[in-house]
Amino acid sequence: MLGGSRVDATLRLSAVVALQNDAVCDDCFAVGPAAFAAAVTELQRTGHDLLGFWHSHGNGDPRPSATDRRELWREHLHVIAGVDAVGAERLCAYWLDTDLGFHALPLTEQDDDR
Numbered sequence: 816m817l818g819g820s821r822v823d824a825t826l827r828l829s830a831v832v833a834l835q836n837d838a839v840c841d842d843c844f845a846v847g848p849a850a851f852a853a854a855v856t857e858l859q860r861t862g863h864d865l866l867g868f869w870h871s872h873g874n875g876d877p878r879p880s881a882t883d884r885r886e887l888w889r890e891h892l893h894v895i896a897g898v899d900a901v902g903a904e905r906l907c908a909y910w911l912d913t914d915l916g917f918h919a920l921p922l923t924e925q926d927d928d929r
């Protein structure tokens with residue numbers, strides 16, 4: 816789970832809370848309600864808003880899968896980790912609109928004092 820702040824179209828990611836995947840298939844994700852609520856509470860306790868979620872793709876392709884297009888939360892940030900052809904890690908960020916559209920977002924790193 817990803818937390819941070821949002822000002823207009825700028826998302827500032829500043830917190831990550833790990834969630835255990837209770838799903839039994841390779842291309843799906845499920846979290847129990849108690850674990851989900853605890854993660855949201857942790858974000859709020861530390862002053863962060865829920866921005867979205869991150870997950871990885873075992874096949875290495877960091878683009879949204881067919882399952883992602885059906886099941887991910889709309890109006891949230893989704894960061895997908897994968898690897899390229901030479902094994903280097905790749906992170907891709909997307910905003911998912913209610914119309915089911917993924918919009919690629921640039922990822923930039925900033926110091927805490929900006």
Ligand SMILES: [Zn+2]
Pocket residue numbers: 870871872879880883895
């Ligand atoms: Zn996915």
